[in-house]
Structures are given as structure tokens and as C-alpha cells.
Amino acid sequence: MSLTSDQQHELKELTSQKFSTKRPTVPALEEILYEPLKVLDHGFVRVVDYMGDDAAIVQAARVSYGKGTKKVNEDRGLIRYLMRHWHSTPFEMCEIKFHIKVPIFIARQWIRHRTANVNEYSARYSVMDKEFYIPAAENLAVQSASNRQGRGEVLTGKDAERVLKLLKEDAEQVYDHYEEMLNPEGTALARELARMNLTLNYYTQWYWKIDLHNLMHFLRLRADGHAQYEIREYANVMIDVLKKWVPITHESFLDYRQNAQNLSAQAFTVIKRMIAGEKVTEESSGLTKREWAELQATLGETDA
Amino acid sequence: MSLTSDQQHELKELTSQKFSTKRPTVPALEEILYEPLKVLDHGFVRVVDYMGDDAAIVQAARVSYGKGTKKVNEDRGLIRYLMRHWHSTPFEMCEIKFHIKVPIFIARQWIRHRTANVNEYSARYSVMDKEFYIPAAENLAVQSASNRQGRGEVLTGKDAERVLKLLKEDAEQVYDHYEEMLNPEGTALARELARMNLTLNYYTQWYWKIDLHNLMHFLRLRADGHAQYEIREYANVMIDVLKKWVPITHESFLDYRQNAQNLSAQAFTVIKRMIAGEKVTEESSGLTKREWAELQATLGETDA
Amino acid sequence: MSLTSDQQHELKELTSQKFSTKRPTVPALEEILYEPLKVLDHGFVRVVDYMGDDAAIVQAARVSYGKGTKKVNEDRGLIRYLMRHWHSTPFEMCEIKFHIKVPIFIARQWIRHRTANVNEYSARYSVMDKEFYIPAAENLAVQSASNRQGRGEVLTGKDAERVLKLLKEDAEQVYDHYEEMLNPEGTALARELARMNLTLNYYTQWYWKIDLHNLMHFLRLRADGHAQYEIREYANVMIDVLKKWVPITHESFLDYRQNAQNLSAQAFTVIKRMIAGEKVTEESSGLTKREWAELQATLGETDA
């Protein structure tokens, strides 16, 4: 992700803006406003606007005429209560707008979250930039043997070289042909057709706006270990943004969502037997092999 | 709508806030931020936060790295083009949050718009205020004879007095009983039960947050002559807010939505025959009686 | 809930229909199709249409050209896997349509779920029936002392009598006045105005259509012990419908949603310490008083 001098100029202009407002304002977020936060090789996440803060959640929950906030401690208790009991509407009262640059095959996963507003760069209207994603060596993995939609060991040596060579050369070639097809002196093919020749690792861009409740839902699913590595990278950067924007909500998100455990009725019964001192085995647990393995992993994974 | 001294104090505190921000800021809207704009006898609309401005629509439409705006004239042309061609996503990039006080029977119409975020005052958790809506004399109308869901002439004299007396006395009585049932020294009935004794003209309150595209959709339907008078009053106040917030969008909303005409295939064919100089009658129009009447009204209604 | 003879006739006509279809069909659900399932004193839930079955979930999850189903056992395993890992889209592939009669104060809670399609009886267009909800004696409870939005002990004796008398008499009176105001020989007030005089325990009706995923989300929240008794009654009837319609999904809903436990990061750490044999107390738990109480309740509540 290298900025053109035009972009550097535009960025400077935006970040030096200074307006007076009566709206809730978050200094920690203002500091990184408009700044591109790098993700993958050419991608980024930029916060371009936001509405509300931790106090705005409290104010909405209390349908308050004024600020509606009380002591920090009481406000924190209320936010944690709302999160714990799935009272989602107060969190919907905050909103954030991002400018995001992401490879198309990841954008296709991303867009499945329908509760956001999206405005994407149009390849019917404009020419796509020549920027495509090539995984870093340490992220080039073989198909997992146990998980049909996961990765196994890292590829190394000639295998890795071969893959990188294919990805790179094909991306270069399809772009050369894309340009050739678009050439106004040549075939001058319509942009909306020529774009179909690009590979799915080409970067696209969009403005993406979402409320805080739905953002956390997105982050919980996409920062999860089952999500594809590439989208997790974006989710992790956005969780850092969350921390700057709404620190109390961020903390309760970690406690009640990201690091929480959802146990089935059966698994919870096993847990209770264990607490009562019983030595439960896979056989005596009544769980399926898979659920037993998942429970074992759960009991092990958050050990200090 | 009279504010308590507590509310006046809170209002003063909010309106005297002053923060520094890099975000798009609209001075004309800042001026009325937090101010209750009176609607009906005890209702109000208050803007409590907003995100974006006319330029933010342009910026999103261009998926711009910087401001994305050009000359005012070009930006205006783009906004009008987007509106005319139903490109809704750039308008979704602006968001506004209201605090609204509205009679329950109107709140029930309002909530049917599902694309907003809502946090309502809870009558399970809190005691309802003693505030109910009584129509002004000039809005007390008989059932329309021609339109099953509309109003006819205004009620006058003893009929009007009788209606106002019934509405007022019943609202007073049900609240007295509500209070009696809640009385901790008496029956101390649960709030979530006692509330069922209130009439539908009692006021409720909510925080209501919506994006600009969906707000305009709401306003088009609810400021329309077919909408109930009481909700139109809210819509009209909000259209004034729209004008302060996003003046160019407001103008194109009037031109392409609120004052635009949607003509059926058949009606448009009639229009073309008229333009060609033909004297079209109801019989020769091929329209149904109702559609012919609607077309005649349309052709008459915007006459200077 | 007593049916008029017209309604009985209509019901008979509908339930004796017999068409031939190639669509997935669920005999157990067909049996109760159109039948009003009684809820509260005058309310009901009626299934009026449905789309899909357990197999349709499997078929969609596999984006199958044909039926997509395998052995019952494999299909069950897949449905449980999807539920466990929050893969919601295949469950969205089933849809159900209800006709529901419910008191207005409960309808107002219900409508907050925005992911359904709703068509409500219009009190602008039609006259409301004289049917209102009066709680059964055993559901008349005092305000909870510990929970601001809950119920405590049951009211008895004169207190109960007084409440029932007030609720009944006020509902009777406001309806008398509603009728008087509507009277075409008298004031003939517009229906859209007269309705505001009714109390919130009057019944309304709507058609309510929702996909299976969002239905389960609704049921999880509204069958929960924190939900108001009256809406829980509806949720419980609908969970019975779920069992007839999609029995495998119903079972996994119970196991992974309704009877599952969501434990915070902190609570889960305590659980692990307990399993390791440690005697954890409120003090040593690191939990707040409230969370400790909730955890204790959780550990106790599903004991056989």
C-alpha cells in the first residue's frame, strides 16, 4: 500500500481539517481519522466518519432528554448488562463509516453481511487499478486434511515458489490483456465486459458504513479462528479501531462475545458433572465424537 | 410541550458543548442540535446527532480517497443524477439520529418502517408520564364518505365538544387507575401489566436513527396527502431538518420524489395523446374511473 | 377466542382444500394448517402457509442440484453443525406465515423484530372488534422488588379483584365511547382518530411472515424467562409449531440455543477452576456480585 502523491496531498488536507461541533466526539478516534491502516499487501481500512461514543449508548438505553450518563462505573455496568443480555438496540445508536480496500475474493465473503451500507468502486464506470493480492510466504498453506474449509501446514520450498509464480504471472497476464481490450486505439471493449478477465485477487474498494451492534456481530464471526485468514486480518484491525472508539463496549465485547463460550445443553450438563467431581469420558459424556473434541479444546484453549 | 427545569438545564448543557472534530460538520444543523422542535400538543422532534453532509454523498459515490468533491455545480449535478436514477447507496452514507415524542397510535404507524434503529422508552421498566394527545379543534374531522381511510369535514359545535370531552375524560381516568394500580402502598401491580390500561393517545418516546436514503423514503410516504394528519406533522418538521442538513439533496428530493409524478403506462399514453392535441375523455382514455379521476387531479393539482 | 359461524365456515373451507404439489410438504404441519391455536384469553396463532422443511435446509447448505439429502443421520449431523457454528443462511431458506391475534401492548414488543414481513389490521380503514385482554388471576403479579422490569408475587384477594375490575371497566367504557364517536348518526368521527381512545389491551391482528433463522432468534429472546409472560405464551405455542414443521432443527434449537449456556470469558475461567477442583467463592471468583449470582443460578437451574 503505497500512496500516490495526490493521495498524500488529499490525506493531509483531510487530517488538517478542524471544525467545531456539539456532537459527541472521541479524541482517540479523531487521531486516526482518515489514516489508512494497512492490511495484507495492498489493502487498508480507513475510518472516514463516526457517530456516537460509549456515552451515546447509555443515553439511548435511558432514552434520555439530556446526556443520560451517570458515574463512569454505573455506565460501564449498564453497557456490560446490555451486552450480556443481548439488548442490541442501544448499540445500534452508534455508527461508523470505513473506506476499505480488499481483494475481490474476500470482498465476496464480506458483502454477505447485509446489515451495512456499501458503495463500491464501479468497474463498469472506471478502470481497475493494477493491484492484486499475493499471500506472504507464511500464509501459503495446504488444504487441511481434517477441515474441508481450512488450511493445514505452510507450503515451503519449490512448492511455495511454484504457487507464487503462478499467482503472480497469471495476475500480470490477465491485467495486460485487460488493458489491451480496453485500449481505445484497439478493440476499445466496454469496461463492464473487459473486467471479467481479471482474477479474484484483484483489489476493490468500498465505503462501508455499519452500526456498532452489527459491526460487533461481523467482528465476532470474522475474527473467529474458523474465518479465512485474509478476512481475519481486516477484522483484527477493526477491533483495534473499536477499542479507540468505544473502550467500554470493546471490553465487554471481548468478555461476552469474542472470548465467551457458548455451551450446548449437553455440553453444559457434562461441565456440571465435572464440577461435581465426576471423571467424565467421551463414552460417558453422551456427546458425539466431534462435540466431545470441541469441548475438550474449549476447556484447554483459554488456559493461562 | 413544556420542559421541566431539569430538562431546560440538560438542554442548556448539551447546546453549550463545543468539541473540535475533523468530521464533516454542518453549521446550519449544529444550530438546532438538541433543540426540541414542537409537533402536535406535547410531541417533539430533536436532532441529537448526525453523520455526513451533501459532500459526503458525492465522496461516497466517487469512492474517493480524499474529499471527492469538485465544483459546487458538478456536485449538485451528480446528486440530482443519483436521485433521478434511483442510485440509493451514496445517500445511505449519511445518517441522522432523532429523539422523538409521539402518541402511541402514531408510533405504531411509524415503527412499520423497519430500516431504522429504534430505542423506545420502556413502560416495563419505567412509569409513563401523564401526557396524552388531544387533537386541536381544526383537526377533528368526520370519517370521509369517499375514502375509507381518510377524513372528511371538520366537526364543529356540540359534536366537537362531545368528542373532546370523551377523549379527555377517558385519558384522565385511565391514568388515575394506572397510578392506583401501580401504587406501592396499594395493589403495586407490575408496571408491565398496569400500562395496558392506558389509551393509545398517550405519548411515548424513542431514539430513532436512520440513513438519509431511508429517511427520504419515510418522508415521501408520510408527508404524502394520504398519510394521517398527525404523522404528516412530524414528517413536515423533519423535511425542514433535511433542508438544513443537506440542502442540495433536499432540493432534489422535492423535485424527483415529493413533487414528482409517477404515471402508469396507460396514463402516460393518454398524456401523449393529449400533447398530440387529441381531446381525450374518460371514455376514450381506456383508464378506469378511479385512475381517470386520479390523472385529472394530477393534471390540475400543480397548476400555478 | 370463540369463532363466529362465518369464521367456522371459512376455516372448514380452507382446511378441506387439497392441491397437488411438487414442493416439499410436511404432513404434520399440514394437519394444523389454518387452525387457530389459542393463546391468552382471546388471542391465537395460526399457520397459514410455509415453505421448506428440514431437508430444504440441507439442500440449500449443499447448494444442491437435486434433493441434496443423504442418510437421515448425516442430514441431522449437518443441521446440528450449522446451528452450532452459527451458519444462519441455510435456515433462512425456510419460511413460515402466521395469522396472529395479540393485545396491542404485546404487539408493540413483537414488532421490534424487524426481520419479518407484517400486514396489520388497519384501524384507519376498519372498526376494531370489542375484544380486550384481561389477565387470568394467576398471572396478575406485583412489581418485582429486585428486577425493575419483572414481576413478583401473585396478587390475591381484594387487590386482585380491584385490578381486574379497573381493567375491565375501563376497557368497556373506552369502547362504548369509541362506538359513540364513530356513530354515523352522531359525531361520526374519523376511524383513524376515534381509535386513539382504546386501551392498550385491545387485540389487534396481523399476518406475520418470517424465515426460520429469524423465527428462532425471535423465539430464543421471547421464550426466555426475562421476556414478559404474555409474549412468552405466544413464543411457546410457536415452538410447538417449530417441532411439527422442522423436527431436527427444533431439537438442535433446544440444544444449542434455548437450553444452551453462554458464559463470559470470566465466568468460564471460574468454571475451569471449579473443574480443576478448586472451591471458588464469590470473593475469589473475580466476578461482580450480579454475575456471580447469575452463574450460580446457571449452575443450579438445569439440574435434573
Place this chain on the structure above:
Amino acid sequence: MSLTSDQQHELKELTSQKFSTKRPTVPALEEILYEPLKVLDHGFVRVVDYMGDDAAIVQAARVSYGKGTKKVNEDRGLIRYLMRHWHSTPFEMCEIKFHIKVPIFIARQWIRHRTANVNEYSARYSVMDKEFYIPAAENLAVQSASNRQGRGEVLTGKDAERVLKLLKEDAEQVYDHYEEMLNPEGTALARELARMNLTLNYYTQWYWKIDLHNLMHFLRLRADGHAQYEIREYANVMIDVLKKWVPITHESFLDYRQNAQNLSAQAFTVIKRMIAGEKVTEESSGLTKREWAELQATLGETDA
């Protein structure tokens, strides 16, 4: 689009199903249920399930206990009234589920409609088929000179040959490399990574379920002349499905949406001056050059 013998077998099995149901059933739609309707070179649209019919719209609009239908003529009048006055909720009471095969670059436009349920074939989980879209000769067009997101003249001769050769060869090559990277004997790259090497004209598949109101909104936008040719082809096939499913709604959709004219306040004023016999010119119209041209086109385009 050629079916494998497995698919032919599965199709035969599905279309020979015969169940008895009390649900509204549409014989004309049952006839094509499960049948792949060909679109482009390898794509298809298949109806795999549906809920409701024209009568179900009427029934919901009347929140009816029974069928709710009256004479065909009255029902038709009601449906046309609902459509004309943008009463969308009754149309939401019908639902349809499609299985669709579509090139990825078109799928990316399609998915922008967020009001549908989608379950897409997973290229993380499964290997993509070797099927890609190559435009037919008559759809290979140059970039429009006047419309930045449109097509101009058809490409011919060597230019067309060159484009087809590039598209075809690149698609072949990236698939060869995709297979090589996946090869379990070779690099065995994870599927979720290897897929990024495919070009955007590869076909994907999904189950897509939507209510009738939102389907018509989709069709109005995507069958429009401004939409890309390839997605219009899908929309047109689906409009044929609409006609079989809900013929009265289909007719009113054509009259009040697809063939209707939406005129701005300014354009309508011009129309009225024309009807009054005035000879209005671009100069005297007060319209911008672009809007004047659009109005002229509108007045000409539906001439018989």
C-alpha cells in the same frame, strides 16, 4: 448449460414428486418447478419453491380469517390499487426460492440487493467447476462514448476475434493453474487460496430466496435499460416466471413500475404546458440539457 446424467436423474426425481397440500398452489408454476431455464452460455434460473399466489396478497391485505378473496375483478382492482399507492406489505406475503447459476462479475452486482436470503456454493469447501462465461458475438460491444457505464457499437471482425481469444485462453489457463495448485499430489494448496486465481467470468451458484415485493424492486432495476446486458438476461427470465406465478401482479407491475414514467416536478410542468398547447423548446423548458433529452426520449419511446 448441459446437464450431467446425475443431474438429469435428480431433476427427473424432483419433477415427478407429488404431494398433497392445503397450501395455495399455482399449477402454471408447478409445471416449470425445478426446471433449469437457460440464461447466457452456461447459466440458469430454476424455481425450487414458492409460497403464495395472487389471492394470498389479497388475503393478507384484508388480514382475512378465511381466503379473503372476492370476485376476480375486485381482487384485481385491489392489487392494482396496492401497487399504484406503494402499499408494499401485502406483496411481501409471497415468497419465491431460486437456484441460480451466474458468472461471478454479475453475481457481484446481484448481491448488492440485500433483502434476499442467499446460500452460495463455497469455493473454500468445494472445487469450482470449469465453466466460464464468454459473450456471444452480438453482445461484444465497445465502450459507449456518451455513457461512462454503458456499451456502444458491436465489435466485429478481427477485434471481436482477438477479444474472444484473450477471454477464452486466459480463462483456460487460470483454471489449469488452479487445478495444478490444488493437486493433492503436488502443491495441494488450500482451496480457499487457490480460488483467487480464477477470473471473474467463472460461474458460481446460489440459492436465492426473496419476497415478491423485493423481487419486483430487483426486477425493475435490473431489467432496466441502464442495467448491464448480462444481468438483464436473468431479470427477463424471472419476469416470465413472475407472469406464471402471479399473473395479476405481473400485469400491474408492468403498468405501474416497468412501463410507468416517473416525471420530476419540472418535467411535469413542461408536460402540462405542452398539453395546454404551448410549443415548449429546450430553452423555454427550464430543464437542463440532460433532463430535456431524457424527457424527449420518454415522450418518444413508448409510441406505438
